[in-house]
Amino acid sequence: MAHIGTLFIISSPSGAGKSSLIRALLDRPSTDGRLQVSVSHTTRDPRPGEEDGVHYHFVEKSDFKTLIDRGTFYEWAEVFGNYYGTSREWIDQQLAEGIDILLDIDWQGARQIREQSPGAKSIFILPPSREELERRLNARQQDSADVIKGRMAKAVSEMSHYHEYDYLLVNDDFEHALNQLSAVIEAERANTGKQAARYEGLLSRLLAE
């Protein structure tokens, strides 16, 4: 079956506002179930307020390795000492039904998806300034200067991959960034090949002699 949904990869450093943008995008009435976000597996501990099966599937390292061996993952990577992976089955079902999928994954995962799915579109989100990024990374209290420095270094290393992406957004004005993100997705939905698959019946009626 021809896939008519699109995979959208979204990456950013921690603190660029990616999660808020994704949530706001999914909450838009115009999104209307045509866009879903993939829930990754991770070996990191849940944070307060995070729910298993909603934010992530939280698994032990040994279970993660079993899933790798079974070929469960589209892509997986070690990110800052923990494993993260995107499972294939649910995504393929959604795409086959014409539903677009958002992947909130890092640059390593983005590379693996691009190799396997050349039709995937990738978007990188930057914070508005270095100062603002530092401010957001410091917002969680009680962290030592070393921990904060480490977070900043990780953010810079993630951002250095921006040029591998199809689209680059700056989350300065939230509404503007949200509109741009939405525009990228809408434009891709209007792609001729995808519309032709979606509107096969309409096209054959319109073109009948």
Ligand SMILES: Nc1nc2c(ncn2[C@@H]2O[C@H](COP(=O)(O)OP(=O)(O)O)[C@@H](O)[C@H]2O)c(=O)[nH]1
């Ligand atoms: N490759 C890959 N990266 C992922 C996956 N899920 C999450 N990530 C990335 O892992 C990083 C850490 O995510 P998280 O633990 O939620 O912390 P955050 O930085 O506060 O979002 C982020 O860059 C995510 O985009 C996945 O399934 N595969």
Ligand SMILES: [Mg+2]
């Ligand atoms: Mg996250």
